[in-house]
Amino acid sequence: MQKVRFGVTRLVAASLLLSASALPGAVVLPVQAQDNAAVCASGFTEAPQLKAQVDAGALPPVAERLPLEPLVIQPAKEIGTYGGQFIDSWGGGNIADIRQFGYEPLVRWSVDGSEVVPGVAKGWDVSEDARTYTIYLREGMKWSDGQPFTADDILFWWDRVENNPKVMTGGPRGELKNNGKAPTVTKVDDYTVAFAYEDPNGLFLQNMAGPYGQRAVQFAKHYLEQFDIDANPEGVAKLMADAGQTDYAAWWKANVGTYNDAAQFNDPKRPSVHAWIGTDTLLGKERVTYVRNPYYFAVDPECQQLPYIDERVWALAADPEVTLLQAIQGNITMSPRNVSTPQNRAVFFDNQEAGGYHLVPSRSCDYNTAVLTFSVNSPDPRKAAVFSNPDFRKGVSLAINRQEIIDTVYLGQGEPFQPAPLRDSPFFNEAMAKNFTEFDLAKAAEYLDKVLPMGADGKRVGLDGQPFAFSIDINADFRPDTVDTFQLIERTWKQAGLDVTINVRADNVFQNSLAAPESDGGVWVGENGCGQLPLLNLNRFLNDYGSWQPGNWKGWTAWNALRLDPNATVPEGVTPVEPPANVARMYELRSLIPTKIGDEQAALMKEFTDLAAEELLAIGVATPAGFYRSVKNDVHNVPDELIEGWLYPGPAPSNLSTYFIKQ
Amino acid sequence: MGSFILRRIIYVIPALIAVSLISFLVIAVPPGDFVDRLAEEAAKKGDIMPLAEIEAMRRAYGLDQPLLVQYWSWITGVVLRGDFGYSFGWNLPVKEVIWPRLGLTVVLSLASLLFVWVVAIPIGIYSAVRRYSAGDYFFTFLGFLGLAVPNFLLALALMYVAFAWFGQDVGGLFSPEYIEAPWSWGKFTDLMAHLWLPMVVLGTSGTASVIRVIRANLIDELHKPYVTAARAKGKGEFALLMKYPVRHAMNPFVSGQNDIFVDIVSGGTIVAIVMGLQTTGPLLIKALLEQDMYMAASFILMLSVLVVVGTLLSDLLLAWLDPRIRYQQG
Numbered sequence: 005m006q007k008v009r010f011g012v013t014r015l016v017a018a019s020l021l022l023s024a025s026a027l028p029g030a031v032v033l034p035v036q037a038q039d040n041a042a043v044c045a046s047g048f049t050e051a052p053q054l055k056a057q058v059d060a061g062a063l064p065p066v067a068e069r070l071p072l073e074p075l076v077i078q079p080a081k082e083i084g085t086y087g088g089q090f091i092d093s094w095g096g097g098n099i100a101d102i103r104q105f106g107y108e109p110l111v112r113w114s115v116d117g118s119e120v121v122p123g124v125a126k127g128w129d130v131s132e133d134a135r136t137y138t139i140y141l142r143e144g145m146k147w148s149d150g151q152p153f154t155a156d157d158i159l160f161w162w163d164r165v166e167n168n169p170k171v172m173t174g175g176p177r178g179e180l181k182n183n184g185k186a187p188t189v190t191k192v193d194d195y196t197v198a199f200a201y202e203d204p205n206g207l208f209l210q211n212m213a214g215p216y217g218q219r220a221v222q223f224a225k226h227y228l229e230q231f232d233i234d235a236n237p238e239g240v241a242k243l244m245a246d247a248g249q250t251d252y253a254a255w256w257k258a259n260v261g262t263y264n265d266a267a268q269f270n271d272p273k274r275p276s277v278h279a280w281i282g283t284d285t286l287l288g289k290e291r292v293t294y295v296r297n298p299y300y301f302a303v304d305p306e307c308q309q310l311p312y313i314d315e316r317v318w319a320l321a322a323d324p325e326v327t328l329l330q331a332i333q334g335n336i337t338m339s340p341r342n343v344s345t346p347q348n349r350a351v352f353f354d355n356q357e358a359g360g361y362h363l364v365p366s367r368s369c370d371y372n373t374a375v376l377t378f379s380v381n382s383p384d385p386r387k388a389a390v391f392s393n394p395d396f397r398k399g400v401s402l403a404i405n406r407q408e409i410i411d412t413v414y415l416g417q418g419e420p421f422q423p424a425p426l427r428d429s430p431f432f433n434e435a436m437a438k439n440f441t442e443f444d445l446a447k448a449a450e451y452l453d454k455v456l457p458m459g460a461d462g463k464r465v466g467l468d469g470q471p472f473a474f475s476i477d478i479n480a481d482f483r484p485d486t487v488d489t490f491q492l493i494e495r496t497w498k499q500a501g502l503d504v505t506i507n508v509r510a511d512n513v514f515q516n517s518l519a520a521p522e523s524d525g526g527v528w529v530g531e532n533g534c535g536q537l538p539l540l541n542l543n544r545f546l547n548d549y550g551s552w553q554p555g556n557w558k559g560w561t562a563w564n565a566l567r568l569d570p571n572a573t574v575p576e577g578v579t580p581v582e583p584p585a586n587v588a589r590m591y592e593l594r595s596l597i598p599t600k601i602g603d604e605q606a607a608l609m610k611e612f613t614d615l616a617a618e619e620l621l622a623i624g625v626a627t628p629a630g631f632y633r634s635v636k637n638d639v640h641n642v643p644d645e646l647i648e649g650w651l652y653p654g655p656a657p658s659n660l661s662t663y664f665i666k667q
Numbered sequence: 668m669g670s671f672i673l674r675r676i677i678y679v680i681p682a683l684i685a686v687s688l689i690s691f692l693v694i695a696v697p698p699g700d701f702v703d704r705l706a707e708e709a710a711k712k713g714d715i716m717p718l719a720e721i722e723a724m725r726r727a728y729g730l731d732q733p734l735l736v737q738y739w740s741w742i743t744g745v746v747l748r749g750d751f752g753y754s755f756g757w758n759l760p761v762k763e764v765i766w767p768r769l770g771l772t773v774v775l776s777l778a779s780l781l782f783v784w785v786v787a788i789p790i791g792i793y794s795a796v797r798r799y800s801a802g803d804y805f806f807t808f809l810g811f812l813g814l815a816v817p818n819f820l821l822a823l824a825l826m827y828v829a830f831a832w833f834g835q836d837v838g839g840l841f842s843p844e845y846i847e848a849p850w851s852w853g854k855f856t857d858l859m860a861h862l863w864l865p866m867v868v869l870g871t872s873g874t875a876s877v878i879r880v881i882r883a884n885l886i887d888e889l890h891k892p893y894v895t896a897a898r899a900k901g902k903g904e905f906a907l908l909m910k911y912p913v914r915h916a917m918n919p920f921v922s923g924q925n926d927i928f929v930d931i932v933s934g935g936t937i938v939a940i941v942m943g944l945q946t947t948g949p950l951l952i953k954a955l956l957e958q959d960m961y962m963a964a965s966f967i968l969m970l971s972v973l974v975v976v977g978t979l980l981s982d983l984l985l986a987w988l989d990p991r992i993r994y995q996q997g
Contacts, residue, residue, distance in 0.1 A: 096757075101712060174719025215714070248750055248760060254727035258758045264714060266758050284847070287758050288767070290839070290945055291846035319843060322953070325823070326943035333830055335843075482711055512956070515707045516698040531713045550715040551706055650713025
């Protein structure tokens with residue numbers, strides 16, 4: 005008991021250190037949704053079918069299958085009963101894509117997303133200087149095949165997967181690095197692993213709670229060693245020959261795979277820590293059934309081993325309309341995100357009774373329906389001068405009638421918003437979110453006149469008196485609502501005298517038009533704006549999506565790369581451009597913030613958002629609102645409100661293992 | 668005849684080479700490749716694929732090679748080893764994706780063909796014999812309606828009707844419990860219970876044209892002197908109709924079935940997508956949209972082979988029917 009309580013205090017200390025609760029205006033942290041402290045003196049109980057297997061001698065007793073200190077998950081409403089199926093509609097690839105499966109990282113987001121709580125790990129220590137994170141695993145925890153889960157499995161992931169250039173050519177993902185440097189990962193004992201960073205790391209736990217953190221618990225050494233080309237060269241050579249593949253990285257991605265890959269759940273023999281495990285391969289299948297993992301490491305407060313639900317089923321539906329129909333017929337337990345849109349709400353609402361489901365509101369972590377970025381580094385110097393001038397961006401933003409867009413396109417849901425942390429985030433900054441969101445053509449003209457004076461024919465011209473026309477690329481397939489939005493924007497922009505063309509692109513063409521250096525500007529959606537996520541999401545506020553970006557910012561990006569590393573290679577055809585002082589400081593802050601903790605970090609975030617408010621680097625439209633999921637009426641323990649997101653991969657963190665079906 | 672067949676088969680080879688090359692190039696030529704699409708799909712989910720990973724994948728999949736090298740390694744695999752390459756989109760070898768779906772596709776296509784024939788041929792005959800009667804107008808109206816209403820729309824409407832009034836679960840060819848089950852009598856009857864909907868949807872448009880072809884041909888035949896002569900000799904009206912004019916009227920219809928193989932494999936793609944059918948059509952669309960090039964190219968190559976074989980067979984049939992063709996060619 006001593007040890008367990010210690011785990012909990014450690015956790016509280018950590019969240020004080022790392023969460024933004026010390027910030028003015030921070031959300032009050034709710035009671036923890038789960039902890040390790042369980043008193044199960046009278047032992048554990050288990051699902052009837054597992055009990056039968058134990059009685060038949062096919063399975064060890066439940067107490068031997070669970071760790072010494074299992075994770076105790078507090079159900080959202082009540083203690084459940086065993087049984088039933090949970091049916092999902094699925095597009096045929098990676099079942100984790102639907103974000104209703106596959107969230108069991110070392111440390112995880114609490115259900116409401118406000119803090120990081122234990123998951124596979126029972127607790128952690130953070131060194132005073134925030135350079136070393138010590139993770140405590142659960143003694144006696146087993147993989148789904150009954151083999152022990154130990155520090156060796158974490159080390160195997162780190163050494164043989166994340167840092168193995170033969171499978172991860174790019175090295176460890178940026179989320180796992182700090183200030184560009186990877187940590188040293190060491191095994192302290194069988195149940196303790198230490199991550200040591202060179203610089204203080206203020207974001208380690210949050211990053212480990214995100215989708216990429218799950219990689220750490222995906223690789224059971226005793227099983228996956230056979231697929232390691234260095235550990236088992238002949239075996240792998242034979243497997244690759246059987247599959248007709250010659251490239252190890254490609255073979256590995258298709259047959260072993262990690263979080264992003266469809267292969268990760270395709271091998272039914274691969275040990276897992278998830279609540280349900282596969283019984284057959286799933287790629288190319290029409291309907292896949294997963295059964296309960298007899299070794300799942302969590303229990304409810306009454307010491308019943310989770311999950312409550314017997315089986316998870318994935319039913320293939322290639323077309324969203326089919327998914328929608330399946331959902332309103334009540335054939336799906338919870339509707340997937342792609343059909344649970346405000347536009348479909350009426351259809352869902354009308355069929356509630358016939359389909360035997362109800363709608364559960366779902367809050368989106370996206371911070372904007374549409375984020376417009378201009379090519380500040382356009383190869384055309386006239387355009388570059390205009391687009392990189394804040395007066396232009398402010399004028400353009402004031403010439404958007406956001407309320408009209410919200411009323412007509414988004415059915416009155418949402419509020420006018422710039423790309424900025426949402427109101428529920430401790431990093432919410434009123435100025436960054438709301439500046440220049442009012443529709444005011446007179447004020448817009450004031451700003452625009454400084455950059456693009458009005459010409460004789462009512463069209464604005466460049467300072468040289470020559471006509472100035474530009475175009476915006478939008479992706480009609482990804483978010484059809486942006487087509488309607490930009491029709492309305494085009495109208496008010498023309499009233500403001502702007503000579504603009506909106507290019508509505510199909511999916512395939514959109515990406516290429518973004519990559520074209522001469523593109524004037526593009527639109528993407530704003531993601532990861534709720535709770536602490538903006539802290540992990542500074543890249544997107546600087547229009548950095550990794551390999552691509554809407555609007556050409558390549559000059560600034562190259563400048564920043566050279567600032568960090570004078571020997572960095574600049575892509576061909578790109579000239580580094582030094583951004584204005586404010587923006588340069590924002591780039592600097594992006595590198596600094598992850599290396600700070602507590603108040604210092606919060607102060608830098610404030611500085612970042614203040615500068616963003618002043619510069620208005622990107623232009624937003626509205627907060628996304630009106631999302632929901634249909635949930636069958638016999639399913640219980642669904643939280644009153646779900647959360648959608650990516651870095652918080654909702655609704656998977658809502659503890660699906662505690663959902664249960666009431667007959 | 669033998670040399671005619673041989674000659675036709677020899678012509679087929681360069682045609683197939685050209686088709687395979689062109690189909691491969693057409694898929695690969697647009698800017699961007701499968702890895703770009705993958706990165707964009709990841710971005711839509713919120714995931715960011717690092718540049719290093721993108722480049723590594725491109726190398727791993729051989730997409731950094733010159734196009735002709737990629738074509739050569741693919742086509743030699745197809746010809747020498749029967750290996751159609753790897754579907755990036757499905758993470759499976761192409762043949763493992765296509766073959767399991769081919770069986771159901773053939774069943775569905777044959778079923779809708781039979782539906783067309785069973786419905787359209789009697790109606791065509793009836794409409795010709797009772798020309799300008801109320802029944803003729805009724806079926807003509809129905810036929811044109813079937814021709815004019817887009818299949819996918821009809822599919823959606825029928826799915827709604829089946830759902831709203833009959834409570835049938837729609838989407839797919841099987842009930843959930845049979846989808847991945849091995850074949851059994853239960854699975855077969857379940858297939859039959861689901862097959863009628865896509866069969867009717869796919870059949871309606873075909874029905875109209877068959878009705879019109881048969882009606883028009885039969886009307887021409889009905890007033891020929893041999894009919895009058897047979898009738899004068901006291902032949903029964905129905906036996907007469909079936910024995911002479913109908914047989915004549917069927918000829919253009921039969922020779923018009925030369926693209927039957929292609930229809931069987933790729934017919935009704937849109938309907939299959941809308942109805943969630945486990946047939947091959949949606950595979951091709953998905954492969955093309957994703958620039959899953961080996962998958963798409965293999966599929967197009969297969970369709971081309973079927974077109975060529977179908978044309979060859981219909982030529983042979985014509986040659987057999989009409990000796991003049993044989994003499995000219997031979």
